[in-house]
Every structure is written in structure tokens, then in C-alpha cells.
Amino acid sequence: MTTQDGMIRHDWSVGEIAALYELPLLELVGRANAVHRQFHDPNHVQKASLLSIKTGGCPENCAYCPQSAHHREVDLTRDMLMDPQTVIAMAATAKAAGAERFCMGAAWRQVRDGKEFDAVIDMVEGVRRLDMEACVTLGMLKPHQAERLAQAGLTAYNHNLDTSPEFYSRIITTRTYQDRLETLSTVRAAGIELCCGGIIGMGESVRDRAAMLHVLAGFAPHPESVPINALVPVEGTPLARRPRIDPLELVRMVATARIVMPHATVRLSAGRSSLNREAQILCLMAGANSIFYGDTLLTTPNAGIGEDAELLAAIGPLQPQHTSASAA
Ligand code: SF4
Numbered sequence: 001m002t003t004q005d006g007m008i009r010h011d012w013s014v015g016e017i018a019a020l021y022e023l024p025l026l027e028l029v030g031r032a033n034a035v036h037r038q039f040h041d042p043n044h045v046q047k048a049s050l051l052s053i054k055t056g057g058c059p060e061n062c063a064y065c066p067q068s069a070h071h072r073e074v075d076l077t078r079d080m081l082m083d084p085q086t087v088i089a090m091a092a093t094a095k096a097a098g099a100e101r102f103c104m105g106a107a108w109r110q111v112r113d114g115k116e117f118d119a120v121i122d123m124v125e126g127v128r129r130l131d132m133e134a135c136v137t138l139g140m141l142k143p144h145q146a147e148r149l150a151q152a153g154l155t156a157y158n159h160n161l162d163t164s165p166e167f168y169s170r171i172i173t174t175r176t177y178q179d180r181l182e183t184l185s186t187v188r189a190a191g192i193e194l195c196c197g198g199i200i201g202m203g204e205s206v207r208d209r210a211a212m213l214h215v216l217a218g219f220a221p222h223p224e225s226v227p228i229n230a231l232v233p234v235e236g237t238p239l240a241r242r243p244r245i246d247p248l249e250l251v252r253m254v255a256t257a258r259i260v261m262p263h264a265t266v267r268l269s270a271g272r273s274s275l276n277r278e279a280q281i282l283c284l285m286a287g288a289n290s291i292f293y294g295d296t297l298l299t300t301p302n303a304g305i306g307e308d309a310e311l312l313a314a315i316g317p318l319q320p321q322h323t324s325a326s327a328a
Pocket of ligand 1: 058059060061062065066067068069106107108109139
């Protein structure tokens with residue numbers, strides 16, 4: 001950790017962030033861990049549960065996403081919006097399994113007023129009644145809709161930037177970066193926390209990764225929640241043939257996000273299923289402090305609940321049966 005680390009700054013340059021990302025790995029992780037310990041309990045990993053409340057048929061053309069209606073080769077069943085009571089019951093089950101936060105995603109371009117939005121409001125209220133944090137991702141939204149979500153008690157709104165402003169048009173052309181920034185400012189204006197991050201492994205450069213973190217760290221205040229995803233290439237999407245990224249790239253991204261946004265909850269999100277236990281623990285050392293819990297993440301496979309329980313047990317105190325071999 002340098003004397004500068006741990007300062008809350010909104011004036012990072014892309015070059016400074018890229019230089020952090022490119023540090024020798026152990027120095028980067030060490031500095032990120034020092035910042036992490038300064039701002040967070042290093043032993044607490046928040047478990048969040050993510051449910052797709054309306055799957056598929058999305059009019060946007062995000063190149064990584066199997067839910068886009070543009071990617072006709074994808075084998076995915078489209079579903080209608082789920083019933084609020086079913087969703088709330090699933091949240092209760094997630095809570096019983098240890099989840100503190102319940103995130104609900106609908107594959108919409110934008111929120112429309114009417115019966116479906118009313119149902120989402122019921123879901124948010126129901127999740128909050130369970131004393132869980134509630135987060136939704138519904139696409140673009142207008143100020144009065146953000147106000148309704150705030151009144152329903154919504155904790156956070158997820159709307160990812162996905163990548164850098166420069167690389168963005170290679171991934172999505174149906175909505176602009178500026179559209180995304182406007183939605184984020186609408187959310188903030190309503191007093192709702194921001195959950196905003198991106199994806200690595202889509203063919204972007206290190207500078208693109210740094211540029212995305214630069215946009216996020218430029219928000220004042222910083223987003224409270226920053227999901228860091230590794231691309232899960234899905235058959236039938238334009239990115240289906242992208243190679244999986246080296247897990248250490250994810251470690252670098254997490255560590256860099258931790259240093260430039262010390263307060264944020266950095267969420268190890270999609271792509272975790274291809275990391276072994278030790279790589280996941282390295283991400284937690286590097287400053288990730290939340291994992292998504294459950295067998296699927298919207299529509300892509302995630303680490304199973306049993307594996308997660310083992311992971312969390314492995315980072316807990318040493319169990320007595322493991323100590324006998326050490327005496328000599
Ligand atoms: S990422 Fe979201 S907005 Fe983009 S196609 Fe998928 S569901 Fe639609």
C-alpha cells in the first residue's frame with residue numbers, strides 16, 4: 001500500500017488505473033488487500049442471490065447475452081414475467097440458504113408503466129419485508145419510475161457499463177453509452193444505490209478495462225456495488241468463440257477496482273464457475289467481497305450452492321481435523 005492508496009478519489013486518469021492493473025501481480029494484490037482491510041471486514045463475503053424474473057426476448061443486441069432476441073441461434077426458453085408471490089418465496093428460500101441480497105433481472109430494454117412494473121414493485125416490497133437487500137435490473141428507466149422503486153424500498157439498481165466507452169460499440173449498438181449514463185444518473189437522483197460494473201474477456205484491451213474503471217471511479221459518490229464479470233461464452237451469441245480469460249486477469253481487475261473504489265462492494269459475478277477454489281480465494285484476497293450464490297446467474301451456469309458452501313467453509317477458521325499433520 002502506498003500513502004495514496006485508500007484515498008477516495010474521483011480524478012483517476014486512465015493511465016494511472018492501467019498502471020495499477022499492470023503492476024507485478026503480488027504487489028497489486030497486496031496493495032488491494034491493504035485497501036480492502038482498511039474499509040471492509042476481510043472475513044465477510046456477502047452472499048447475493050440472482051433470479052431472472054423475465055427471461056429472453058430482449059430487444060437489445062448485447063453480443064455476450066443469450067437473452068437477446070437478435071441472437072436467434074441461442075437455445076433459450078423465453079419466459080413471461082414471474083408471479084410476485086413465487087419470486088418472494090424464492091427470496092425467502094435464498095435467505096434461508098444465507099443470502100443477504102436478492103437481485104432480480106428482467107430482460108427488458110426499458111421499464112414500461114403498467115401491470116408488469118406494478119408486479120416488480122410488489123416483488124421489491126416483498127423482498128424488503130424479508131429484511132433482505134433488494135436489487136433489480138430492468139433496463140432504462142424514467143425519473144418517476146425510479147421514484148416508485150425508491151418508495152418501494154429498493155436498495156440498489158443494477159445497470160452495467162459493460163466496458164469502456166471506446167470498445168462499447170463493438171458489443172452493443174442498440175443503446176448508447178450515454179443512454180446508460182443517463183439511466184445511472186436517474187437512479188442516483190432517486191436516492192437508490194448504484195450497482196454498476198462490467199465484463200472482461202470480450203476482446204477488449206487492458207486500456208479498455210482501465211477506461212471502464214475510470215468512468216466508474218469518476219462517479220461521485222462511487223457506485224456502492226461493482227460487479228466484475230468474466231465472459232461466459234454462450235453458443236449462438238456473437239462471442240461464443242471467445243477464449244475464456246486467464247483467471248489471473250479477473251484477479252487483476254478485482255484488485256484494481258478495489259484500489260480505485262475503496263468503499264464499493266466488489267462482486268465476483270459471472271465466470272466464477274470456471275475458477276477453481278484457489279483462484280476464487282485470490283479474488284477475495286484482492287478485494288472482492290461478495291459472490292452470487294445459486295446454480296445459475298440469470299441464464300449462465302454458476303458455481304453450485306454446495307461448492308459455495310465449501311468455498312466459504314475453506315476461508316473460515318481451520319477445522320480441528322485439518323490440524324493433526326502440522327505437529328512435528
Ligand atoms: S444484457 Fe440485458 S439488455 Fe443486453 S440483451 Fe441481455 S437482457 Fe437485454
